[in-house]
Amino acid sequence: MLSSQDVQAYLHRIGIDAPAGVGIDALTRLQLAHLQAVPFENLAIFAGRSVTTDNRWTFSKVVDQARGGWCFELNGAFAQLLEALGFTVQRLAAAVLLGGPNKIVDHLVLEVVLDQPYLVEVGFGDNAPIVPLPLQAAGPIETRCGTFEFLNSPQGTTLAQIVDGVPEARYRFKRVNHDPIDFEPASIRLQEDPALHWSTSPFATRLIDDRGSRLTLTRDGLKTTRHGQVEDRPVDPHEWNDVLFEHFGIVEQVPPEALERRPD
Numbered sequence: 001m002l003s004s005q006d007v008q009a010y011l012h013r014i015g016i017d018a019p020a021g022v023g024i025d026a027l028t029r030l031q032l033a034h035l036q037a038v039p040f041e042n043l044a045i046f047a048g049r050s051v052t053t054d055n056r057w058t059f060s061k062v063v064d065q066a067r068g069g070w071c072f073e074l075n076g077a078f079a080q081l082l083e084a085l086g087f088t089v090q091r092l093a094a095a096v097l098l099g100g101p102n103k104i105v106d107h108l109v110l111e112v113v114l115d116q117p118y119l120v121e122v123g124f125g126d127n128a129p130i131v132p133l134p135l136q137a138a139g140p141i142e143t144r145c146g147t148f149e150f151l152n153s154p155q156g157t158t159l160a161q162i163v164d165g166v167p168e169a170r171y172r173f174k175r176v177n178h179d180p181i182d183f184e185p186a187s188i189r190l191q192e193d194p195a196l197h198w199s200t201s202p203f204a205t206r207l208i209d210d211r212g213s214r215l216t217l218t219r220d221g222l223k224t225t226r227h228g229q230v231e232d233r234p235v236d237p238h239e240w241n242d243v244l245f246e247h248f249g250i251v252e253q254v255p256p257e258a259l260e261r262r263p264d
Helices: 004-014 024-037 055-064 071-084 180-192 240-248 256-260
Strands: 088-096 107-113 117-120 141-143 146-153 156-163 166-173 203-207 214-218 221-226 229-234
Touching: 004 024, 004 055, 004 071, 024 071, 024 117, 024 203, 055 071, 071 088, 071 107, 071 117, 071 180, 088 180, 107 166, 146 166, 203 240, 214 240
Parallel strands: none
Antiparallel strands: 088 107, 088 166, 107 117, 141 146, 146 156, 156 166, 203 214, 214 221, 221 229
8 A cells, every 4th residue: 555655745746736535527537637647658668668557667667757657557556556546446457459359367457446346547548538427337338538448249349439430449457356477478468579669669658637638759759639639740750759758758869770670
């Protein structure tokens, strides 16, 4: 459990004061603040440095090092903050479905129980809700960043986003609580696969407002998505680290030759 000093440091990291009480408004405010302040990024993995799912690691990386990370780090750290603030949290194992059928656990997402259970996500980047979603809702759920729906099957619950009237699967999960260490095999496997984008393509992305607008930096440049409009700005490899710090607050020295080298 985080100490009171840890909690204050975490709240300072995401730029808000402690919420009054434990409820949906407080949870929504915390989630939005986290998504805007803490980037979803893979730069440590791209640089070949190992990361872990340990609670001490995830808190230190997000708060002490002022970095971002991937789902195991971001949702892992956020779970600790929520628990310290009095929320009841479960860590759910999910299989990402963006690339098609998948039964292998490769994602950590949170269930937070208030008057009813809610899905809470701060570690998926694009194509994910930015506010808590009621897990017991039947049918489409309208949010400030799109429409989502939970589809139930014997294999688990699938989070889908409605795109042009058609549900597109994001990931499937079972509502079973796990310990942080349970995700370590998935973390190791994803880090050690040289063909995956975690190791081949550097990126950082975060929200820039509470309506779903997003800023994304890749090897090709800086993309701003706002109200359905996309603005692309090329970034010279020699300026990439400066842009990373300016827009994401991350101090990292990605060599220009690493940005110019394209994955096979």
